[in-house]
Structures are given as C-alpha cells and as structure tokens.
Amino acid sequence: MATTATTHPLLDTHRETLEAATQALRERSYYSRYPESPSPRVYGEGSSERGQLAHQETLNKDFDGLAEQPTTGRSVGSEKSPYGPTLGVRYPELDVEAAMTAAQEAMPAWRDAGAEVRAAVLTEVIERINARSHEMAHAVMHTSGQPFVMSFQAGGPHAQDRALEAVVVALEEQRRVPGSVTWEKPAKGDPIRMQKDYRVVPRGVALVIGCNTFPTWNAYPGIFASLATGNPVVIKPHPRAVLPLALTTQIARETLAEAGFDSALVQLAAEDDGGTLAKDLALHDAVKIIDYTGGPGFGHWLETEAAGAGKLVYTEKAGLNTVVVDSTDDLKGMLGNLAFSFSLYSGQMCTAPQNVYVPPTVRTDEGDLSAGEFADKLGQAISRFTADDAKAVEILGATVNDDVRGRATDIPALADRLGGDVVLDSRAVAHPTYPDAWCAPRPWWGSTRPTTRHTPRSASARSPSSSVPRTPPTRCAASRGPSPSTAA
Numbered sequence: 446m447a448t449t450a451t452t453h454p455l456l457d458t459h460r461e462t463l464e465a466a467t468q469a470l471r472e473r474s475y476y477s478r479y480p481e482s483p484s485p486r487v488y489g490e491g492s493s494e495r496g497q498l499a500h501q502e503t504l505n506k507d508f509d510g511l512a513e514q515p516t517t518g519r520s521v522g523s524e525k526s527p528y529g530p531t532l533g534v535r536y537p538e539l540d541v542e543a544a545m546t547a548a549q550e551a552m553p554a555w556r557d558a559g560a561e562v563r564a565a566v567l568t569e570v571i572e573r574i575n576a577r578s579h580e581m582a583h584a585v586m587h588t589s590g591q592p593f594v595m596s597f598q599a600g601g602p603h604a605q606d607r608a609l610e611a612v613v614v615a616l617e618e619q620r621r622v623p624g625s626v627t628w629e630k631p632a633k634g635d636p637i638r639m640q641k642d643y644r645v646v647p648r649g650v651a652l653v654i655g656c657n658t659f660p661t662w663n664a665y666p667g668i669f670a671s672l673a674t675g676n677p678v679v680i681k682p683h684p685r686a687v688l689p690l691a692l693t694t695q696i697a698r699e700t701l702a703e704a705g706f707d708s709a710l711v712q713l714a715a716e717d718d719g720g721t722l723a724k725d726l727a728l729h730d731a732v733k734i735i736d737y738t739g740g741p742g743f744g745h746w747l748e749t750e751a752a753g754a755g756k757l758v759y760t761e762k763a764g765l766n767t768v769v770v771d772s773t774d775d776l777k778g779m780l781g782n783l784a785f786s787f788s789l790y791s792g793q794m795c796t797a798p799q800n801v802y803v804p805p806t807v808r809t810d811e812g813d814l815s816a817g818e819f820a821d822k823l824g825q826a827i828s829r830f831t832a833d834d835a836k837a838v839e840i841l842g843a844t845v846n847d848d849v850r851g852r853a854t855d856i857p858a859l860a861d862r863l864g865g866d867v868v869l870d871s872r873a874v875a876h877p878t879y880p881d882a883w884c885a886p887r888p889w890w891g892s893t894r895p896t897t898r899h900t901p902r903s904a905s906a907r908s909p910s911s912s913v914p915r916t917p918p919t920r921c922a923a924s925r926g927p928s929p930s931t932a933a
Contacts, residue, residue: 460565528879737761772808856870
C-alpha cells in the first residue's frame with residue numbers, strides 16, 4: 446500500500462470498526478455502526494436532555510468552538526429556525542487567504558501519516574460526533590425544518606454512517622496502490638529490473654458547499670472522503686444551516702489536534718445570507734476539489750466555470766422523481782406508502798416523488814379505478830394521513846424557507862395555468878409547540894387526460910406497492926472515494 450508506515454494509538458482503538466466496515470464494503474452487505482433510535486436505552490439515560498440543553502446553550506451568542514481559526518475579526522450569522530425562533534449564533538468570519546495558507550501547511554504531515562492512520566483518526570472524529578447526536582439533531586431541526594426524529598436519524602447516525610463509509614471506501618482504494626514493487630522485463634541475459642515506489646498524493650484544498658435541507662447528510666461524504674485521502678477541507682455551509690456544520694468542524698478540529706495533527710485541516714467558512722463566498726472560494730487557486738449539494742443553477746455554474754478552471758467538481762442537484770402506477774393487489778397499502786412518501790418533510794427532499802403516472806384504468810384488489818378515481822383516493826389518503834395536526838407535524842416538519850412557502854400558495858391558479866385540476870390543496874397545520882412554524886401538507890394537481898405524456902407506454906409494469914430499489918450508497922462512494930487523491 447502506498448502509505449507511509451506510521452503508528453498511532455487510534456489504530457488499535459478503531460481497528461475492529463474499520464475491519465467490520467471494510468468487510469461489509471467488500472461483500473456489499475448491510476452494515477450500520479451508529480444506531481438510528483434516539484432512545485435512552487441506546488444512547489443512555491439523560492442523553493436527550495443533555496443534547497437539548499447543549500443546543501440551547503449555543504444560541505444567541507458567539508460560537509466559540511472556532512476561535513482558533515484565522516479570522517477577519519468580524520462575526521457573521523443570520524440563521525432563523527423554520528419553526529420560528531431566531532438562533533442568534535454568530536460565527537467568526539474566515540480570513541480566506543490565511544485559511545488557505547494554513548490548510549496547505551497542514552497537509553504534508555497529514556499526508557505522511559498514511560491512509561491507515563488517517564482512517565483511524567477520522568473514525569474517532571465520527572465517534573465523537575455520534576456522542577453528540579442529540580445536540581446535532583436539534584441543530585439540524587432548527588436549520589432545516591425537519592421533524593425531530595428525522596433530524597436525529599438523517600442528521601445524526603445516517604450521516605455518520607455515510608461518513609464512515611466514505612472513510613472506508615477511500616481507505617480501500619488507497620490500499621490498492623502498492624508501496625513498492627520490483628518490475629522485471631525478460632531479456633537476453635539478466636532481466637531488466639526497475640524498482641518502483643508509489644505514493645498517494647493529495648490534490649490540494651477541498652471545498653465542501655453545504656445545503657439548507659440536509660446539512661450533515663449531504664456534506665459528510667465529501668468532507669470525509671477528502672480528509673481520508675490527505676486533503677484539507679474548507680466547509681462552506683448554507684447561510685441558513687451553519688450550526689450543524691459548525692459543530693462538526695469544532696469536533697473535527699479538536700480531535701485532530703488531540704491526535705497530533707494541525708486543526709487547520711478542517712475550517713469553516715460561514716457567511717451571512719446573500720453573499721458570494723461560495724463562488725469566491727470555488728475559484729480560489731488553492732481549491733482543487735469541490736463537493737456541492739444544492740440548486741441546479743449554481744451547480745451548473747460550478748460544472749462549467751469551476752471545472753473549466755481545473756477543479757475536480759462533484760455536484761448533487763435537484764432531482765425529478767417519478768412513480769409509475771400500473772396495478773396493485775393491495776390498494777390500501779399502496780396508498781398508505783404513497784401518502785407517507787409525499788408527506789415526509791413536506792416533500793422537501795431531493796428524493797421526494799413529484800409525479801405520478803397512471804394508465805386510464807388502474808387494476809386493484811378493490812376493483813378497476815379510472816385515473817380520476819385513483820387521484821381522488823390518493824388525495825383522500827394524504828388527507829387522512831395528515832388529519833391530526835399534532836401527529837402530522839412530526840412527519841411534515843416545517844417548510845425550510847420563503848421560496849418553498851411561496852410555491853405552496855394559490856395552487857388552483859397554478860393548476861389552471863399548467864392545465865390541470867387540483868387533487869389536494871394545501872392547508873395550514875398548527876404546530877403544538879412552535880406556533881410560528883409554517884407547516885402544510887404538499888398540494889397536488891394533475892391531469893387525467895389520456896395523453897402519451899401521462900400514460901408512458903415504455904414504463905415497465907410493476908406493483909407500485911413494492912419498494913423501489915435504491916442504488917447502494919457504496920456504489921456512489923466507490924466511484925468517487927479515491928478521486929480526491931492521485932497515485933504518482
């Protein structure tokens with residue numbers, strides 16, 4: 446393996462975890478290191494209360510966990526919870542030039558530590574993040590608008606599993622590069638011999654640009670893949686979702702320093718809403734890798750301008766997700782599954798379904814339904830599912846920003862303009878704890894005209910009640926894990 450032979454106490458601490466995760470990667474089998482239940486039986490008595498208290502103690506003051514970062518002397522921060530309260534957290538504004546210099550100076554020792562040590566140190570970072578999962582859940586909830594349990598799971602253990610997976614994929618790819626080989630070519634007399642030595646060489650500073658809706662879940666793979674392959678990381682959070690990545694940065698910097706490395710390997714670049722820092726950082730000469738999650742407009746700019754400037758650019762932009770209904774032998778179950786999928790987090794996930802295509806007649810165990818009848822039953826299922834406000838808010842969460850809210854108003858006019866009929870209009874849902882939260886089920890409109898666009902003949906017939914196969918996360922990570930490094 447092309448790494449420097451280095452020892453470190455964390456190698457033994459996390460050897461078992463890394464071996465188990467590596468085995469799962471090789472076998473493509475299920476593995477989860479971090480339990481997704483917030484229950485005190487899992488995380489210990491008082492863990493929930495301690496997490497909430499830690500979150501509350503962070504609010505309405507300067508975030509002092511980043512005090513050692515290079516700073517301009519100014520503070521930034523404009524986060525307001527989708528549930529109503531202003532967070533009031535102020536973050537040090539990063540001195541970009543000083544930060545880039547510090548990151549580059551931190552890289553050689555991190556590079557020379559070798560892949561195994563880097564993986565062990567990063568596993569320690571993830572373990573410490575996991576220990577603060579309840580605190581992280583509140584931070585994610587009050588920046589993204591996710592309901593609490595979803596914030597805990599997606600923003601905590603699920604994101605942490607993705608981080609560990611990125612570390613392990615990167616480790617495995619680096620292990621594939623031999624440290625030293627003797628190359629021989631047969632010839633008359635003695636063979637021609639060459640001694641070849643290989644080293645994994647980091648590309649340079651990695652920039653991770655976070656999103657508003659899933660600040661940790663979407664950022665962790667890029668952060669940890671780049672760190673695992675020897676690259677320092679500058680994290681640019683969404684201005685409305687800084688706190689989860691500020692906590693992540695704080696924990697990473699503390700862990701790196703305790704492990705004997707420069708904390709400048711991870712730095713946070715926060716800004717007020719409306720700034721251009723992401724664009725400025727993307728074009729900085731020191732930045733060689735960019736991971737981005739967000740809207741297609743800026744994503745396209747990165748893919749053209751930043752990639753054109755020689756950066757290695759990875760983007761995850763908006764998705765268009767379709768459900769094709771052909772027939773079902775469990776209409777009630779299928780409608781329940783669809784109602785949940787459409788309602789979860791008010792449809793604000795990039796994986797949320799947006800379009801349902803049905804044939805003129807849908808065959809079901811309750812008889813044949815016309816497209817219009819099916820639409821009506823789906824609307825009724827969603828209405829039943831979200832009828833109880835107190836229960837509905839734990840599924841719907843809160844809408845994340847004014848842009849989303851604006852798209853959920855005057856649905857009849859929108860449907861009329863697009864040539865459809867309203868199946869289910871939006872309605873206000875009262876949150877029992879946060880009266881200022883804007884909660885509402887997703888509105889739906891549609892056309893039941895039997896056009897080719899709405900009855901695609903090429904769609905494969907399948908039972909809509911069955912689960913949709915998902916690409917295993919390891920496949921996504923495997924294609925990009927080694928990319929932040931180049932073997933030379």
